[in-house]
């Protein structure tokens with residue numbers, strides 16, 4: 231397919247999902263006619279792109295736990311790409327009647343594999359055909375470390391002992407590229423790789439930082455959750471937001487995990 235005829239490109243204005251999806255595609259072996267499972271599909275990044283690339287002889291099943299996201303994806307799809315199907319399903323417990331897939335992809339997915347990330351990956355690998363490829367992305371350990379260091383220092387200075395303990399529990403629970411590689415190796419996948427690509431997230435000071443659509447939707451909320459007293463959390467974060475020079479540039483680590491199942495005996 232020539233570049234001119236591709237209509238389902240990754241959205242250019244998206245400064246988070248798209249760069250992660252680009253790294254995923256860099257490692258994904260994509261060919262016409264494949265059967266693909268795309269997990270944590272959201273409203274279709276990169277499911278639409280994958281479906282167009284594999285063409286009508288292939289199939290893409292794209293799943294998400296959120297009925298709202300699935301409805302949004304279906305509304306975008308309309309009658310197009312009929313070999314792409316969106317369904318509401320929990321990726322941590324796939325339905326046993328699902329077929330085997332040649333590829334399983336999941337952009338920005340691994341952080342939602344809780345509580346048992348290894349078990350979730352194992353469940354996915356069970357649905358991968360022989361010589362099939364699993365490719366997952368997530369912001370790995372190290373993401374926004376400069377910000378976390380500023381938060382940690384400020385908590386220490388302000389003697390916020392309980393909050394700091396919860397904050398450390400949160401930091402230590404984040405999966406690393408090494409964790410991901412270990413899971414795939416333990417599951418006997420071959421050609422295992424865990425790759426990391428830095429991504430700068432731009433922010434302004436004060437309200438621009440506190441209400442940054444990416445940060446406030448998840449990463450900063452995790453800090454607020456360390457506080458029982460939300461008005462104290464607000465004052466604490468307002469102070470942090472005054473001095474963004476302390477932690478910018480803000481760098482995320484785009485981690486891509488890739489591995490292949492072996493040929494059947």
Ligand SMILES: C[S@@+](CC[C@H](N)C(=O)[O-])C[C@H]1O[C@@H](n2cnc3c(N)ncnc32)[C@H](O)[C@@H]1O
Nearest residue numbers: 247270271272275294295296320321337338342
């Ligand atoms: C960060 S979004 C990524 C969406 C899309 N892949 C993208 O790149 O824009 C993560 C998605 O995972 C979905 N999700 C979270 N937990 C899930 C689960 N257990 N099973 C399926 N989807 C889940 C959320 O509803 C959300 O749409």
